[in-house]
Amino acid sequence: MKPLLSVRNLTKQLAPHLGPVVVRVSFDVYPSEIFALLGPSGCGKTTTLRMIAGFERPDAGEIYLEDRLLDSPEVHLSPKKRGIGFVFQDYALFPHLNVMDNVGFGLRKLPAKSLRQRSLEVMELVNLISIKDRKPHELSGGEQQRVALARSIAAGPKLILLDEPFSNLDAELRHTTREEVRGLLKKTGMSAVLVTHDQEEALCLANRIAVMQNGQIEQVGTPESIYHRPQTPFVAEFLGKTNLIAGEAKGDCADTPLGILPLDCNVVGKVLLSIRPEHLAIEHSNKVHLNGFRGKIVMREFKGHDLTYRVQIGEHSYFVQTDHRCPFKVDDQVQLRAVETAVVIRGSDESGTLKSPPSMHSQDTSAAKSF
Amino acid sequence: MRTLLARQLSPWYLTLPAIAVGTAILLPLAYLLVRAFQAEAADLMQIVFRARNLYLFVNTFLLAAGVLAVGGLLATPLAWLTTRTELKGKRIFTLLGVLPLAIPGYVMAYTLLGLSGPDGIVASLFGLKLPRLSGYWGALIALSFYTFPYLFVNIRSALLGLDAALEESARSLGYRTWEVSRYVVIPQLRPTFYAGGLIVGLHVLGDFGVVSLMRYETFSYALYSQTQSFDRTYAAWLALMLLLLAGVFIYTEAKLLRGTRLHRTGSGPPRKVSLIPLGPWQGPAYIFLGVLAFASVIVPTVTICFWMLKENVTSNFQALHEALLGSVFASTPAALISTCFAVPLAYLGVRYPTFLSRILERVAYIGYATPPVALALAFIFFTLQIPGIYQTLWVLIFAYTLHFLAEAIGPVRSALYQAPPRLEEAAQSLGYAPLKAFIKATFPLLRGGLTASTALVFLSAMKELPLTVLLSPAGYETLAVNVWGYTTEAEFAKAAPYALVILLFSALFLGLLLIQERIHHEALA
Numbered sequence: 001m002k003p004l005l006s007v008r009n010l011t012k013q014l015a016p017h018l019g020p021v022v023v024r025v026s027f028d029v030y031p032s033e034i035f036a037l038l039g040p041s042g043c044g045k046t047t048t049l050r051m052i053a054g055f056e057r058p059d060a061g062e063i064y065l066e067d068r069l070l071d072s073p074e075v076h077l078s079p080k081k082r083g084i085g086f087v088f089q090d091y092a093l094f095p096h097l098n099v100m101d102n103v104g105f106g107l108r109k110l111p112a113k114s115l116r117q118r119s120l121e122v123m124e125l126v127n128l129i130s131i132k133d134r135k136p137h138e139l140s141g142g143e144q145q146r147v148a149l150a151r152s153i154a155a156g157p158k159l160i161l162l163d164e165p166f167s168n169l170d171a172e173l174r175h176t177t178r179e180e181v182r183g184l185l186k187k188t189g190m191s192a193v194l195v196t197h198d199q200e201e202a203l204c205l206a207n208r209i210a211v212m213q214n215g216q217i218e219q220v221g222t223p224e225s226i227y228h229r230p231q232t233p234f235v236a237e238f239l240g241k242t243n244l245i246a247g248e249a250k251g252d253c254a255d256t257p258l259g260i261l262p263l264d265c266n267v268v269g270k271v272l273l274s275i276r277p278e279h280l281a282i283e284h285s286n287k288v289h290l291n292g293f294r295g296k297i298v299m300r301e302f303k304g305h306d307l308t309y310r311v312q313i314g315e316h317s318y319f320v321q322t323d324h325r326c327p328f329k330v331d332d333q334v335q336l337r338a339v340e341t342a343v344v345i346r347g348s349d350e351s352g353t354l355k356s357p358p359s360m361h362s363q364d365t366s367a368a369k370s371f
Numbered sequence: 372m373r374t375l376l377a378r379q380l381s382p383w384y385l386t387l388p389a390i391a392v393g394t395a396i397l398l399p400l401a402y403l404l405v406r407a408f409q410a411e412a413a414d415l416m417q418i419v420f421r422a423r424n425l426y427l428f429v430n431t432f433l434l435a436a437g438v439l440a441v442g443g444l445l446a447t448p449l450a451w452l453t454t455r456t457e458l459k460g461k462r463i464f465t466l467l468g469v470l471p472l473a474i475p476g477y478v479m480a481y482t483l484l485g486l487s488g489p490d491g492i493v494a495s496l497f498g499l500k501l502p503r504l505s506g507y508w509g510a511l512i513a514l515s516f517y518t519f520p521y522l523f524v525n526i527r528s529a530l531l532g533l534d535a536a537l538e539e540s541a542r543s544l545g546y547r548t549w550e551v552s553r554y555v556v557i558p559q560l561r562p563t564f565y566a567g568g569l570i571v572g573l574h575v576l577g578d579f580g581v582v583s584l585m586r587y588e589t590f591s592y593a594l595y596s597q598t599q600s601f602d603r604t605y606a607a608w609l610a611l612m613l614l615l616l617a618g619v620f621i622y623t624e625a626k627l628l629r630g631t632r633l634h635r636t637g638s639g640p641p642r643k644v645s646l647i648p649l650g651p652w653q654g655p656a657y658i659f660l661g662v663l664a665f666a667s668v669i670v671p672t673v674t675i676c677f678w679m680l681k682e683n684v685t686s687n688f689q690a691l692h693e694a695l696l697g698s699v700f701a702s703t704p705a706a707l708i709s710t711c712f713a714v715p716l717a718y719l720g721v722r723y724p725t726f727l728s729r730i731l732e733r734v735a736y737i738g739y740a741t742p743p744v745a746l747a748l749a750f751i752f753f754t755l756q757i758p759g760i761y762q763t764l765w766v767l768i769f770a771y772t773l774h775f776l777a778e779a780i781g782p783v784r785s786a787l788y789q790a791p792p793r794l795e796e797a798a799q800s801l802g803y804a805p806l807k808a809f810i811k812a813t814f815p816l817l818r819g820g821l822t823a824s825t826a827l828v829f830l831s832a833m834k835e836l837p838l839t840v841l842l843s844p845a846g847y848e849t850l851a852v853n854v855w856g857y858t859t860e861a862e863f864a865k866a867a868p869y870a871l872v873i874l875l876f877s878a879l880f881l882g883l884l885l886i887q888e889r890i891h892h893e894a895l896a
Binding site for chain 2: 080108
């Protein structure tokens with residue numbers, strides 16, 4: 001399938017005395033796909049989004065929409081000619097216009113009658129008909145967000161960009177709005193690029209995620225592959241808690257301070273491994289288990305439906321997540337057992353060589369073809 | 372992330388008018404410099420090191436220092452009483468404390484002159500023959516009453532902004548009430564005293580009406596007299612010295628202010644202080660407030676009305692009408708033009724905060740801070756070089772525009788801060804070109820600000836005296852010039868109707884300013 005949006009080697013420096021905020025960023029977005037740029041604040045994700053919209057001009061790299069060149073060192077198409085919708089973090093509704101006129105703002109080229117009809121259609125779609133005469137300041141946060149979305153959709157863009165779309169809503173509203181937005185995008189078949197710092201939001205909303213740090217993309221993939229097979233220590237730690245363990249790989253398993261751990265791929269040499277707290281189990285150390293080294297529980301956190309322990313083994317400590325039945329106390333002598341394979345973090349095997357590269361090492365686009 | 376737009380180049384249709392305005396302000400001032408150095412080297416020495424200069428400097432300095440001292444003595448207790456005590460009627464006293472702003476300095480001087488002397492009100496009502504107030508003391512009283520509200524509003528807002536927690540922690544550390552004031556409150560008010568002091572100082576430097584009516588020689592007054600003579604080179608030098616003095620004031624304030632920027636640490640809104648009961652001091656407090664309000668607001672109004680009744684008003688009606696039209700014809704175009712230029716300047720400053728835009732905004736403030744007599748002289752010199760311009764109404768309009776441009780920028784800028792740049796970006800992403808996006812998305816939100824700008828400049832120009840006296844075409848009648856002209860000849864009754872109309876316009880101006888202040892604070896909150 002041909003990508004709808006192609007971003008190639010995008011680079012941007014905001015001020016001469018600061019380093020670049022976006023460094024050689026490349027990714028593709030396919031038709032009907034929801035694509036998330038995920039990262040901590042200041043990682044360059046919003047700047048990337050603003051460059052796609054045309055509000056910022058890249059210093060280097062290209063942006064294509066279908067086959068049209070939007071940006072290159074020589075070309076810069078103005079935002080008005082791009083046909084890309086943008087939903088702002090604070091919605092940016094025009095305070096002097098009512099809901100209806102806000103939604104119809106991008107349709108000024110249509111004759112009055114079809115303008116009205118199209119506005120009504122879109123408002124119907126996002127369930128705004130009942131409040132069409134209100135002014136933005138009379139709307140709740142969720143309603144403002146729907147108006148902002150409707151305004152972008154009405155103009156009929158091929159792609160919608162959403163900048164932290166749920167950050168201005170309170171926690172409860174965020175869940176329901178997230179559902180609505182996802183449903184709406186799927187219903188209209190529109191592609192979307194979403195910027196967020198909330199990993200849960202990205203995991204549950206996006207078809208694919210690009211994790212960014214320091215202006216660079218660390219990994220692109222489906223939510224599952226990003227979560228279960230992180231390729232860099234940053235990705236592993238940014239998406240939920242994890243244990244990073246150094247070890248010596250010998251094919252499909254590795255020698256580690258935790259004992260011998262099974263690996264998700266074949267590799268030889270020094271490696272860095274990631275294993276999630278819920279993929280470890282705690283056992284009493286009196287049970288003889290060849291694979292585990294002895295340790296001691298140093299912290300216990302009861303969180304209702306589960307428990308988190310910190311277990312000290314040698315000079316390292318590890319997080320373990322268990323269900324509520326796990327009966328250990330602080331200072332108990334325990335050992336750990338891996339119940340899943342450990343994930344080899346890419347680039348960690350400096351001297352070692354990959355024998356069979358795991359599938360996620362190439363850009364994971366398999367999911368994009370099956371919406 | 373908010374100023375991302377800043378890194379992009381500002382479009383020519385903003386930069387060009389802004390640069391044009393900057394040039395228009397700086398060019399006449401630069402020409403003043405050229406004129407000043409046209410003198411022979413030997414003459415220069417004689418001009419610059421004249422004993423008279425020192426005399427003018429001492430006079431000006433003494434007046435500024437006196438006005439600051441009296442203003443501070445009036446404003447500080449007024450601000451404290453209206454913010455920190457359990458006094459009743461604080462809102463009314465606050466308003467009364469601001470009201471003197473509605474009485475231009477030369478009207479205040481007119482009041483003092485009409486009050487005292489052998490045929491003054493006091494003489495005819497109470498038979499008390501006061502000597503006519505004039506000279507240093509007359510100028511000091513008139514200017515102090517006219518300018519103390521500037522100090523008052525500054526100190527008041529600073530007192531309201533102080534965090535109660537600071538004073539409470541000082542008290543919990545064993546400080547007594549006066550010690551808290553001495554070591555916690557006063558140090559925090561320092562930047563406010565400097566800022567208010569600068570405003571008052573510049574007013575005294577620039578004042579022409581009061582010192583000319585009181586016949587007290589300062590740089591401004593001497594400069595005016597010199598423009599009427601043939602020695603224009605000395606006039607240019609006086610103007611330069613005046614500008615230098617204004618520069619020294621601004622520089623000193625900036626220097627003193629450096630390092631005193633105080634920020635509240637911690638989060639959440641500051642808590643309100645608990646109000647202090649005055650106890651036995653309540654009586655004296657009310658007397659102080661009452662006398663102040665009486666002297667600064669009621670006396671001027673009553674004086675004008677008294678003189679009005681002395682003369683048959685209808686006989687002057689034709690002349691009054693003509694003067695009113697004269698003022699309006701000069702002020703209206705100035706108001707409209709300066710608002711037009713305020714938009715690109717404010718927009719550049721808010722949306723493209725670059726080195727250039729900051730400089731251009733500063734230049735607009737130079738036009739405002741330049742003592743008007745010096746500005747007028749610069750214009751006279753400059754327009755003499757351009758045939759067909761000298762002594763036309765356009766010169767006056769142009770001078771008003773450049774002098775009051777800073778006043779027009781304020782409201783437009785507040786309005787712009789309320790219109791987030793996201794709105795224009797949203798319009799652009801919906802298919803509008805940048806200029807169209809501005810007109811469709813931002814401009815509708817500026818309407819209130821634009822109206823306020825136009826009105827402020829209009830009313831300022833209506834009551835402006837020195838620029839009008841020096842630059843209006845021969846025989847051109849305006850309200851301000853008539854008040855001043857009749858008062859210099861001690862024709863208080865003839866001046867009264869003009870003064871009353873001016874008072875009316877000034878009150879409107881003040882009302883508008885107060886509303887605008889409120890909007891500005893809400894915009895920043």
